[in-house]
Amino acid sequence: MRDRGIIVGGLILFLGLITFPVWYNVTAGSTAKGPEPKRPEQEKTCVAPVGYMRTSHMDLLMDWRDEVVRRHNRKFTAYDGKSYTIGLTQTCMKCHTSKADFCDRCHNYAGVAPTCWDCHIDPKLVQRSTG
Amino acid sequence: MFMFEKAVVGSRRYWTWIGALFAITFAGFLFYLREHEVGLGITGLSRDVVWGLYIAQFVFLVGVAASAVMVLMPYYLHDWKAFGKIVILGEFLAISAVTMAGLSILANLGQPMRVLNVILYPSPKSLIFWDLVVLIGYLLLNALITLVALSAERKDVAPPGWITPVILLSIPWAVSIHTVTAFLFSGLPGRSFWLTGLLAPRFLASAFASGPALLILLTLAIRRLTSFDPGREPIQKLSLIVTYTMVINVFFAMVEAFTVFYSQIPEHMAHYEFLFVGLEGHAPLAGWMWTSMILAVISLVLLITPRYRNNEKILAVACVMVFLSLWIDKGLGVIVGGFVPSPLGHVTSYVPTLPEIAITLAIWAVGFLMITVFCKIALTVREELAGSWLMQ
Amino acid sequence: MSMDRRRFLGVAGLSALAIAAQSSLAALARGRQGAGAAEAPAATRWAMVIDPKQCLKDEGCTDCMAACDKAHNVPHFPESAHEVKWIWKEHFDKAFPEQGSLYTAEAFRDRPILVLCNHCDNPPCVRVCPTKATWKREDGVVMMDWHRCIGCKYCIVSCPYGSRSFNFFDPRPRIKELSPDFPTRTIGVVEKCNFCEERLAKGQRPACVEACREKALVFGNLYDPASEVRELLRTRYTIRRKPELGTNPEIYYLV
The missing domain is CATH 1.20.5 (Single alpha-helices involved in coiled-coils or other helix-helix interfaces)
Known part of the structure; x- marks a missing residue:
């Protein structure tokens, strides 16, 4: 049993390494904080219930994408009967005006990098560059 | 698993070779990362020449892969016992070449991360869909056949009977991969250079010459470097195949040239002019194309004369010539020539850039790496058997 | 016997x-x-009639191209190898190679002709696309789904009119003035004229047609016998680019 020190030491090192993200967040004090996206102040209803949007907005956006591009349809009737024009920058961003304060906050928190903005233009970006 | 343990034990020479191949692959991979980040603009491709070295390599390699049938068919259908020892080399060549072909396609994509869209949204009207189907099928068929054959050999038993229909299926399948690849080009309105029914037969003929030529060189190299000796006969038989297919290939090329130049349709002649003498001062491939022609003629003289063909040293030289000639013709000329002039008559020169060449070399290095490892496994199995040290 | x-x-x-x-x-x-x-x-089949004589009244005019570039965030690459073109000017003998006789086309020879995607009735690009990223709509618009394109460039190879462009680099830094209402493209996808389908959806005519001061571009519904395009096709002689290929272009040129 002369190897005991090495084995136990190795195990501790291993456990320390695989739990590193946890320790990192505890010391940075970022575990308790949620992403806190900034929600619109005037508008109270979205195109779908908040719970659905929170978990499945990407599915809805994919549907919208296919509806406009592939099925030639730009009208969307919401769950409450309200009618919307389908559009990320033209409809979503009318209320959720800031990509940085809304989209990015959750996406950064969840560590995801959607490719929407490779093509679709953050309206703020244009205002800044022209104004 | 898969006997890979045999590939990690080897001489110093073996490891130097492996290391060199890895180095080339790694360098090419770095260039690929850059291509992925910055875009295909770092290649020599342009608005008018959107396919270049990558696709040309793809076409050439699909041909090499298909040519395995030139060993398989005589052995399994006509019972040419002489090929018994090298039939597995043909299979290795096929597997490696299909993999290299696949990598060439990936290198050519603008959005490689979306490549699965081809399977998610299958489009049977597109030849790319069918090309993917036949190539993946061919890879699986050959992997299965090789694995079964090699396992049986290691256990010193006959391969199971159910593999025979699989082998028979792989023969027409080999023809299909190169036919579909030719169809990618020969069905496009407005691309007169490729718009000929002779394209698929030409592709097959040149493949059935270049593949076996490579196989002869591979066999000679293995005999020199290892204790494995397949004997003289299979090499002689292969050389006969190379001779016939090379003759047919040159014949097809001349038939095509006749139609183009006797009809004197300017649109059809322009592509040949670009390739051999240049258009509007652009002649990037003229030197290459003439080299290819001269190599083809000399190799034919060497191959057709029995005295030269039967001399293995001269045969090796002839095979190098055949391979180079067809590589230039197919790996550069046939694809690039179809793009210049463009359908609107614009002449845009195309010269591959350093990143493009480095990535292509890396793809070849991967292929050689695969062949080396496969041969190592197969030869070790045979050496162990020859040493009558049977595994349980 | x-x-x-x-x-x-x-x-x-x-x-x-x-x-x-x-x-x-x-x-x-x-x-x-x-x-x-x-x-x-289908009630609609969009088509366009171009009058080169009207267009050539001001050879230096680029209004239609500028309007298109602005509406669709078309990038500008200075080097011709990487150009992205939706609507552009091509020499007559390049646009109509089969009409390039020495004397008959003297009026047009060496003069620029407007060209764009022909929105063919039988488009080869649609046939070859391996992901259905490009397809023909019922109203004849040959559409593209830039979300789906894998950048294989087969459609560019198959197009006999050079109407498709590939994004060899990230296009966004090369756009003069971003229009937020229309997306840019991402690196590595193919793009081309979309017949302004985003404007058609709002009942507007294509941007190039509206921008032309000489009224050299006429746009309309081919299935409507009373439409302006049908009137022109009925009363004037028109030609199309490379009709012998069977692609059935829906851009007509008045002679």
């Missing part, structure tokens, strides 16, 4: 083959008609 059994079988077999071939050919022909008939109920 007597007929032995083998010969009889041979003749019988050949006749059967001939009959089979004939009926399948007939079926093919019917199939083609059928397809045409199935499309007929």
Whole structure:
């Protein structure tokens, strides 16, 4: 049993390494904080219930994408009967005006990098560059 | 698993070779990362020449892969016992070449991360869909056949009977991969250079010459470097195949040239002019194309004369010539020539850039790496058997 | 001459083959008609008539191209190898190579002709696309889904009109003035003229048509006998680019 020190030491090192993200967040004090996206102040209803949007907005956006591009349809009737024009920058961003304060906050928190903005233009970006 | 343990034990020479191949692959991979980040603009491709070295390599390699049938068919259908020892080399060549072909396609994509869209949204009207189907099928068929054959050999038993229909299926399948690849080009309105029914037969003929030529060189190299000796006969038989297919290939090329130049349709002649003498001062491939022609003629003289063909040293030289000639013709000329002039008559020169060449070399290095490892496994199995040290 | 059994079988077999071939050919022909008939109920088929004489009144004018570039965030690459073009000027003998005789086309020879995607009725690009990222809509617009394109460039290879461009680099830094209402493209995808389908959806005419001061571009519904395009096609002689290829372009040029 002369190897005991090495084995136990190795195990501790291993456990320390695989739990590193946890320790990192505890010391940075970022575990308790949620992403806190900034929600619109005037508008109270979205195109779908908040719970659905929170978990499945990407599915809805994919549907919208296919509806406009592939099925030639730009009208969307919401769950409450309200009618919307389908559009990320033209409809979503009318209320959720800031990509940085809304989209990015959750996406950064969840560590995801959607490719929407490779093509679709953050309206703020244009205002800044022209104004 | 898969006997890979045999590939990690080897001489110093073996490891130097492996290391060199890895180095080339790694360098090419770095260039690929850059291509992925910055875009295909770092290649020599342009608005008018959107396919270049990558696709040309793809076409050439699909041909090499298909040519395995030139060993398989005589052995399994006509019972040419002489090929018994090298039939597995043909299979290795096929597997490696299909993999290299696949990598060439990936290198050519603008959005490689979306490549699965081809399977998610299958489009049977597109030849790319069918090309993917036949190539993946061919890879699986050959992997299965090789694995079964090699396992049986290691256990010193006959391969199971159910593999025979699989082998028979792989023969027409080999023809299909190169036919579909030719169809990618020969069905496009407005691309007169490729718009000929002779394209698929030409592709097959040149493949059935270049593949076996490579196989002869591979066999000679293995005999020199290892204790494995397949004997003289299979090499002689292969050389006969190379001779016939090379003759047919040159014949097809001349038939095509006749139609183009006797009809004197300017649109059809322009592509040949670009390739051999240049258009509007652009002649990037003229030197290459003439080299290819001269190599083809000399190799034919060497191959057709029995005295030269039967001399293995001269045969090796002839095979190098055949391979180079067809590589230039197919790996550069046939694809690039179809793009210049463009359908609107614009002449845009195309010269591959350093990143493009480095990535292509890396793809070849991967292929050689695969062949080396496969041969190592197969030869070790045979050496162990020859040493009558049977595994349980 | 007597007929032995083998010969009889041979003749019988050949006749059967001939009959089979004939009926399948007939079926093919019917199939083609059928397809045409199935499309007929669509109420709209967009088309464009270009009047080169009107266009050439001001050879330096670029209004239509500028309007298109602005509406669609078309990037500008200075080097011709990487150019992205939706609507552009091509020399007459390049746009119409088959009309390039030395004297007959003197009026137009070496002069610029406006070209754009022909929105073919039988588009080769749609046939070859391996992901259905490009397709023909019922109203004839040859559409692209830039979300789906894998950048294989096969459509560019298949287009006989050079109407498709590839994004060899990230296009966004090369756009003069971003229009937030239309997306840019991402690196590595193909793009081309979309007949302003985003404007058609709002009942507007394409941006190039609206921008032209000389009214050299006429846009309309081919299925409407009273439309302006039909009126022009009825009363004037028009040509199309490379009609012999069977692609059926829907951009007409007045002679």
